[in-house]
Amino acid sequence: MNEPTEIKPPPVPVFDGSTRPGVMLEALLKAPERVTDAIGKDRASVRTGWFFLIGALLFHAVFGAAMGLFGGAEAGLASAFKAPLVGLFALVLCFPSLYVFSSVGGAPLSLRQTFLTATSCLAMIGLLLVGLAPVAWLFAVSTASLRFMMILVLVAWGIAVWFARRYLNGIRLIPEFQQSGGISCWFLVFVVVSLQMATCLRPMLTAPTPERGWLTSEKKFFMAHFSDCWERGK
Template identity: 40%
Template sequence: MNLETTPAPSPAPPPPLPNPTHNSDAKMELQPLGAPASFVVVIEALLRHPGRILHECKQRGSKVPLILLVAAVLGLAVFGALLGTFSGGTQYWASPVKVVGGVLASLLICLPSLYIFSALGGIEARLPQIAGMLLSMIALTALLLLGFAPVVWIFSQSTESVGFMGFLVLAFWIIALLFGFRLLVSAAGTFGMTGGLYLTIWMGIFLVVTLQMSTALRPLIGTASTLLPEKKMFFLEHWIQETGGSGNTSKSEQYGR
């Protein structure tokens, strides 16, 4: 008589937990766009699968960089237009022109240094690809600012404090730019970045350039007797002057000194 028994089968192992790092890497994987490069397709890819945008930027004759530029200009223009509703008058058109012009000028000023720092950091990419990374960064930043735009409009219609509006806009700009920087760092890693210090230095330079540009083109908020300032000023000096000397300035008073 055989008393041997068949051992019970062991339970199946639980499925592996999702790896956030792997998912993040998958988003930056260089893949074809998968559809004709329309405005909606490019924006969705930028938000969901930015690696596809980087892949398209490597292709000659791709329309993606132009679409990214258009998206950035539209987002910045709408955000600037809502800033203009704070004071009205000439600011309806002056604010969006200054916002778009200031950001685009900052991109052109900082593109050469980004290319040099990218090469020092070990990134294997040519200048058009570096420009594509930069356009992706600023397009994402502009989209986030567009998302913040309704909040800016609410406060522009309910407060007369230039100081508070300036703080709110500055906070939104830094938050949106940080997300753009995060995309830039991920893209640089995809292209083989080995030294992150160089890119960190460049991001600090770009932030300072944009802050100085906002002072050089003042007023973006409030009103002034001239379209552009008559006096040169460092942005920290300007902030100290406005918050310390005239922190209660209303939108009906001059702001572009």
């Protein structure tokens, strides 16, 4: 009679200490603390930051296309362009505040570290969003309820943001960045700016009408916009 073979858990992913962009992008999901460690110890290159940024924009485009299909093919195409722009503009507008907030909070980042932190954070959001894109697509093509789609997209984005927040918290493990209150505070600003940017680039879920084109010039706060969409979705 054969002895039962011992079942072992799968090995924990081990990274060889490489800071190549591809490895770093993979590490964002599998071992995010390794990315924060490389950024904190200034081992990651600017090239990695650009890689994060391009990856983040592509991932946002995929999610944008998936959710935009709710409004038809045209809306899907438009959202594939708009979703990355929301992330990109939010990042550009919040870049100075990340540099200043981290310094005021007592964990000063250099310009390179600021760039890497911001882009890796956006890449993290993008990665999670691309993971949720099939779910968004499934509901986008199988429901007619605007309210439901609004909630779904906000929840998906909220989940991605929550993971990005958790990733940023990891920077506290590095002794020089233990006082990361400034970075946490910045993240709140980033979230609010992203919501306002999404409002600014509306409509993202519905197809354009003759009165409202692909972009609207009407000025609105994001809370007023979401409230109007909620009412309209009845």
